[in-house]
Amino acid sequence: DQQVKQNSPSLSVQEGRISILNCDYTNSMFDYFLWYKKYPAEGPTFLISISSIKDKNEDGRFTVFLNKSAKHLSLHIVPSQPGDSAVYFCAASEAYNTDKLIFGTGTRLQVFP
Amino acid sequence: EAQVTQNPRYLITVTGKKLTVTCSQNMNHEYMSWYRQDPGLGLRQIYYSMNVEVTDKGDVPEGYKVSRKEKRNFPLILESPSPNQTSLYFCASSSGSLAGIPASYEQYFGPGTRLTVT
Numbered sequence: 175d176q177q178v179k180q181n182s183p184s185l186s187v188q189e190g191r192i193s194i195l196n197c198d199y200t201n202s203m204f205d206y207f208l209w210y211k212k213y214p215a216e217g218p219t220f221l222i223s224i225s226s227i228k229d230k231n232e233d234g235r236f237t238v239f240l241n242k243s244a245k246h247l248s249l250h251i252v253p254s255q256p257g258d259s260a261v262y263f264c265a266a267s268e269a270y271n272t273d274k275l276i277f278g279t280g281t282r283l284q285v286f287p
Numbered sequence: 288e289a290q291v292t293q294n295p296r297y298l299i300t301v302t303g304k305k306l307t308v309t310c311s312q313n314m315n316h317e318y319m320s321w322y323r324q325d326p327g328l329g330l331r332q333i334y335y336s337m338n339v340e341v342t343d344k345g346d347v348p349e350g351y352k353v354s355r356k357e358k359r360n361f362p363l364i365l366e367s368p369s370p371n372q373t374s375l376y377f378c379a380s381s382s383g384s385l386a387g388i389p390a391s392y393e394q395y396f397g398p399g400t401r402l403t404v405t
Contacts, residue, residue, distance in 0.1 A: 217377050217396025272389030277330035
């Protein structure tokens with residue numbers, strides 16, 4: 175049972191435009207969410223996170239939005255750059271089980287010139 | 288340079304031949320973890336360790352063993368590998384608990400080990 179779902183396996187966006195990556199979750203006990211970015215032949219790297227007490231967190235070109243009622247979060251990248259081309263993983267953690275992260279299946283973003 | 292290293296990076300082996308994938312971090316992190324990445328399944332946690340001599344199962348521990356005898360090292364052991372363990376494996380570490388946030392958050396990942404079991 176996939177508790178964290180990224181229903182779009184891939185996304186293609188033109189340079190300079192906005193990239194929106196989506197993530198849905200089923201576990202109402204999740205209270206902390208993270209996005210990781212992965213380039214080929216490298217391990218994932220932490221990108222941005224959000225606590226369930228917030229609905230938005232911004233870091234430069236990256237903004238994560240959380241809609242708890244819909245159990246949905248999204249990562250916005252504005253403006254998109256070719257260097258953003260990577261696989262993006264959404265991850266979540268339960269409030270009373272913070273030892274573990276549950277990852278989604280990933281979305282491959284391609285930013286073309 | 289702060290990093291998580293894994294060895295080997297690539298390994299092809301045969302069913303039943305015991306193997307160990309090493310993982311080492313130089314950041315004095317307490318938390319270490321192993322994941323496998325498979326197409327359509329994302330990253331799934333195999334085992335994790337909160338500190339020396341403290342290990343616990345993740346979501347897919349069957350067929351794997353780990354040990355944490357030293358803080359910096361967290362080897363993954365496959366006693367009798369099978370073809371369904373063919374995967375891309377990542378080791379990760381974190382100091383989150385020392386910074387006031389849960390240890391599992393903001394993990395540093397190694398470069399991965401691609402294992403093929405024939």
